Amino acid sequence: MAGLVSPSGLSNDLTLLDKIDSESVVDILDKRFQTGSPYTYIGEVVVSINPYRQLNIYGNDVINEYRAREMWEKQPHIFALAESVSPNNQGKNACVIITGESGSGKTEASKIVMKYLAAVSSQDDKAEIERVRDILLRTNVILESFGNARTGRNDNSSRFGKYMDISFDFKGTPNGGNIHSYLLEKSRVVQRSAGERNFHSFYQLLAGANDQLLTSLSLKRSISGYRYTKGDDTQAMKVGSGPGTDDRKLFKDVEMAMKNVGFQDHEIKSIWRLMSAILHLGNVNFHDDGDSAAIREGNESDLARVAKLLDVDVEAVKDALTSRTVSAGGDIISAKHSAEKAEHGRDGFAKAIYERLFSFIVGKINSKIQVEKRHTDCVIGVLDIYGFEVLGINSFEQLCINYANEMLQQLFIQLVLKQQQEEYIRENISWVDVKYHNNQPICDLVEGRRGMLALLEDAAGGGLGKATDDGLLETLDSQFKANKFYTSRRNEPQDKTLEHGHQFRIRHYAGDVTYSINGFIDKSKDLVFQDFKRLLFGSKQPAISSMWKDGAQAKSIVTKRPPAAGTLFKQSMQELIKNLSSKEPFYIRCIKPNEIKSPQRFDTNRVAHQVAYLGLVENIRVRKAGFAVRQPYDRFLQRYKLICKETWPNHRLGSDKKAVEVLCKSMKIKKDEDVAYGNTKLFIRSAKTLNLLEARRDVKIIDVIIFLQKHWRRTLAQIRFKKMRALMTIIEYYRKYKLRKYISDLEKKFRNVRQMPDKGKSITWGAPPKSILSTVDYFKLVFRRWCAHFVISRLPKEEHEGVKMRAAILDAYVGSGRQGWQGGEWKTDYIKTNPEFNMAVSTLRTKEKEGLGKLLFAAEGIKLSSKAKGTPRALLITDKFVLKMDSTKKYKVMDKKPVSETIKSVSVFNEPSSKSVVLHCEGRNDLVMAFSTGNPVELTAILRYKLNVEKINVQSRIPITVEKKSSSLTREASIDQSASFQKRGNDVSVLD
Numbered sequence: 001m002a003g004l005v006s007p008s009g010l011s012n013d014l015t016l017l018d019k020i021d022s023e024s025v026v027d028i029l030d031k032r033f034q035t036g037s038p039y040t041y042i043g044e045v046v047v048s049i050n051p052y053r054q055l056n057i058y059g060n061d062v063i064n065e066y067r068a069r070e071m072w073e074k075q076p077h078i079f080a081l082a083e084s085v086s087p088n089n090q091g092k093n094a095c096v097i098i099t100g101e102s103g104s105g106k107t108e109a110s111k112i113v114m115k116y117l118a119a120v121s122s123q124d125d126k127a128e129i130e131r132v133r134d135i136l137l138r139t140n141v142i143l144e145s146f147g148n149a150r151t152g153r154n155d156n157s158s159r160f161g162k163y164m165d166i167s168f169d170f171k172g173t174p175n176g177g178n179i180h181s182y183l184l185e186k187s188r189v190v191q192r193s194a195g196e197r198n199f200h201s202f203y204q205l206l207a208g209a210n211d212q213l214l215t216s217l218s219l220k221r222s223i224s225g226y227r228y229t230k231g232d233d234t235q236a237m238k239v240g241s242g243p244g245t246d247d248r249k250l251f252k253d254v255e256m257a258m259k260n261v262g263f264q265d266h267e268i269k270s271i272w273r274l275m276s277a278i279l280h281l282g283n284v285n286f287h288d289d290g291d292s293a294a295i296r297e298g299n300e301s302d303l304a305r306v307a308k309l310l311d312v313d314v315e316a317v318k319d320a321l322t323s324r325t326v327s328a329g330g331d332i333i334s335a336k337h338s339a340e341k342a343e344h345g346r347d348g349f350a351k352a353i354y355e356r357l358f359s360f361i362v363g364k365i366n367s368k369i370q371v372e373k374r375h376t377d378c379v380i381g382v383l384d385i386y387g388f389e390v391l392g393i394n395s396f397e398q399l400c401i402n403y404a405n406e407m408l409q410q411l412f413i414q415l416v417l418k419q420q421q422e423e424y425i426r427e428n429i430s431w432v433d434v435k436y437h438n439n440q441p442i443c444d445l446v447e448g449r450r451g452m453l454a455l456l457e458d459a460a461g462g463g464l465g466k467a468t469d470d471g472l473l474e475t476l477d478s479q480f481k482a483n484k485f486y487t488s489r490r491n492e493p494q495d496k497t498l499e500h501g502h503q504f505r506i507r508h509y510a511g512d513v514t515y516s517i518n519g520f521i522d523k524s525k526d527l528v529f530q531d532f533k534r535l536l537f538g539s540k541q542p543a544i545s546s547m548w549k550d551g552a553q554a555k556s557i558v559t560k561r562p563p564a565a566g567t568l569f570k571q572s573m574q575e576l577i578k579n580l581s582s583k584e585p586f587y588i589r590c591i592k593p594n595e596i597k598s599p600q601r602f603d604t605n606r607v608a609h610q611v612a613y614l615g616l617v618e619n620i621r622v623r624k625a626g627f628a629v630r631q632p633y634d635r636f637l638q639r640y641k642l643i644c645k646e647t648w649p650n651h652r653l654g655s656d657k658k659a660v661e662v663l664c665k666s667m668k669i670k671k672d673e674d675v676a677y678g679n680t681k682l683f684i685r686s687a688k689t690l691n692l693l694e695a696r697r698d699v700k701i702i703d704v705i706i707f708l709q710k711h712w713r714r715t716l717a718q719i720r721f722k723k724m725r726a727l728m729t730i731i732e733y734y735r736k737y738k739l740r741k742y743i744s745d746l747e748k749k750f751r752n753v754r755q756m757p758d759k760g761k762s763i764t765w766g767a768p769p770k771s772i773l774s775t776v777d778y779f780k781l782v783f784r785r786w787c788a789h790f791v792i793s794r795l796p797k798e799e800h801e802g803v804k805m806r807a808a809i810l811d812a813y814v815g816s817g818r819q820g821w822q823g824g825e826w827k828t829d830y831i832k833t834n835p836e837f838n839m840a841v842s843t844l845r846t847k848e849k850e851g852l853g854k855l856l857f858a859a860e861g862i863k864l865s866s867k868a869k870g871t872p873r874a875l876l877i878t879d880k881f882v883l884k885m886d887s888t889k890k891y892k893v894m895d896k897k898p899v900s901e902t903i904k905s906v907s908v909f910n911e912p913s914s915k916s917v918v919l920h921c922e923g924r925n926d927l928v929m930a931f932s933t934g935n936p937v938e939l940t941a942i943l944r945y946k947l948n949v950e951k952i953n954v955q956s957r958i959p960i961t962v963e964k965k966s967s968s969l970t971r972e973a974s975i976d977q978s979a980s981f982q983k984r985g986n987d988v989s990v991l992d
């Protein structure tokens, strides 16, 4: 519920409070102050309570959160208001009016607005735009130096009102601006209350100027050395040690800012000259010499310094300070001052120099940022003006300040009501009239045709006859006798709180203020003798001279008295109000939580007082009258459409208004009673309805989150799946490519293989892709066979069989150690060499009824029998039988077994010359023979090639089973060519 309550559960908009009274508002402000969330809304008005501590809520990350957001969407913040006024958002002229008492945070608020506007304005990096943006941000440093001072209430109090217009071009880029200053508190130059300081600029100059500059200005680095900077609080007044300030550093910042803004060196120098001249001027004292004033002894050097710094003649300065030129009936005479009057004149001169210097600085800044109207698309004004002021003694300045606040409050009520009324008319909603405090009678009392300022003007011009403060009070008393907002002791003798003869009281909207009439006429006249004007117009410093153009008149010309200060102030206020009224206003109402700048202390009474005089409760009531909240239909839908199935996720109801009606109906929100449907906005009467919507939204949002999560997960899975599929396709294509490449490379390598002398045996095959390893093995086999074919085809046909047989046992013998196994002649049968054996076999053939089968192998030797004896035997193998014959008994058949049941595997020794062979027979004794005729390798080949006995063992120790006993057969070379067996422990050795 970002829009309605803060994370700590506080109402974000005071109109949403159930109970609208001062206590509830103060209570919310207290909680906001304590929780470090200083902003609250009343509709579009931001109420700000000074946190008096640095909060981490002004960074660029936070700025980004507020971009392109409606005010109510995020937590209350000045950024939200700045976003509303920013040209990107509305493109209309607007103004931000910041009010509140001294120290409530107005200047800080204006800086926050500026920071936001600068950050979000279109980021065009043209040098000119950068320059203007830079100047607008840097002006603060300069204006704060010359216009701010430490007061009892604020260490950095603005002692002038400031209105800054920032112009934006059609792209929303700041391209210029204009600053207006109001009522600089120039009296501060010559006097101030205990513990307060003069304007920062004086201390910054004394602390920050380098020795060379100080010497050129004839200054000492000493605050106590000058009447106008000397204070009663020596610790606080030490150079560079003002609380909360670093004068030395700030001097550099100000100098740099002036240079960046475009002040020329001679202008900056003139500014330091004028500041120094003021300091020296304050040290010039007078005494009465007869009936006229004379410079006090010892002060001539100060006077000389003043003259030098102002670049005028020293005698002329002396004359201007001690006398006055009067033109009467064409004669020009010099009227001498008394010492008192001269001192008065000196202070007036110092104030005037500073005031004109300040105006010069503001004018200079303006000249650097002014922009032609035709290049301006919209203007945003920021007004940071002194708040309502009630001091121990309230004088003319307080009257002006409080009058300005009356005007602004009147404007506020008018504009808020007017805006609301206009909105109701525009939206076609019936209008409810609201009673509110009307400040107009008080404004009239001050500024009316026969109001206080008009009477002051008369008094200042001598029009009232008695141009004394007492006389003025008498006139005011009689003029406003019947005015219920004015009172004095004369008009209400029973009111003992008012002092007779010099106090009057005005009932301001913010509370009663008692003013002292003393000094009113002088301050109102604000007289600077023409002699001073002429003196400084004559300065050889062009910048100084340019500040005093009205000193150009000849002495003989009788100058028309300028309007009184009050009248000028009234005019500038009226102009300001006119300017503000022409723009869409936005308000920041600043509140000061305590008097001691504490980040913890919340002074309930003080805050209640401010809440009252800022008219916040009234403001809430006005805003709430009729409808507490209004929201454009599209925005409303954006937030709440999820709570109604007809509107979620998108409606098809023709218009947003219709969709909102359906949504409200589904929530049983009653038309007219709870809400009203305007042309473009929904008007919600009370917080109850909004809370209902928000509560429903909170419930629904969980469903939406689950729904979104579900979809998002599905989307993620789809994305992953697609990626995987793509990956597989890539892999598949790559594999195919690798395969094709391998095969095509092979094909290229083997293309001319027939013509190669070695028929391609030297070709390297390369590592094949894994998937075709077995295929390539097969290819290799085919290739080998193809090669073999060539070898074989060159041999006579009858040898083919032998070669094939040799090839068949290749795997068993390669690397076996039985070199030369494939060589030699294979005779198949060795009978022919022995006629007796041959005869016996022929006889056998004829005798055997079922047929002996085709003779495959026949050989003689000795057979291992029990006790390791070698018995002469002949071995006959046909494709059907295995026969053992006794070669000592005319080849009598000893044993005859079908060949398939008999031999399971065959073993030979891995030594080339061995003639022994072991036929392993399943379930029977192994047949171990050492041949005298017959080749054991040939026998293994016949067994595998012709009788499918696959297993051929070629080893050095052959496990045997003879006479049902298992042992091992080893081989030893025979010395005499004849074979024999020898017992070796449990094992047997054949000597062959």
Ligand SMILES: Nc1ncnc2c1ncn2[C@@H]1O[C@H](COP(=O)(O)OP(=O)(O)OP(=O)(O)O)[C@@H](O)[C@H]1O
Residues within 6 Å of the ligand: 050, 051, 052, 053, 054, 055, 100, 101, 102, 103, 104, 105, 106, 107, 108, 109, 154, 155, 156, 157, 158, 159, 385, 386, 387, 590
């Ligand atoms: N948003 C803020 N965050 C932190 N401190 C603040 C904030 N606003 C104001 N302050 C503190 O309060 C002091 C006074 O604020 P600021 O000068 O803006 O008051 P002001 O209303 O302009 O006073 P004046 O009318 O005297 O010029 C600041 O110097 C600063 O210490």
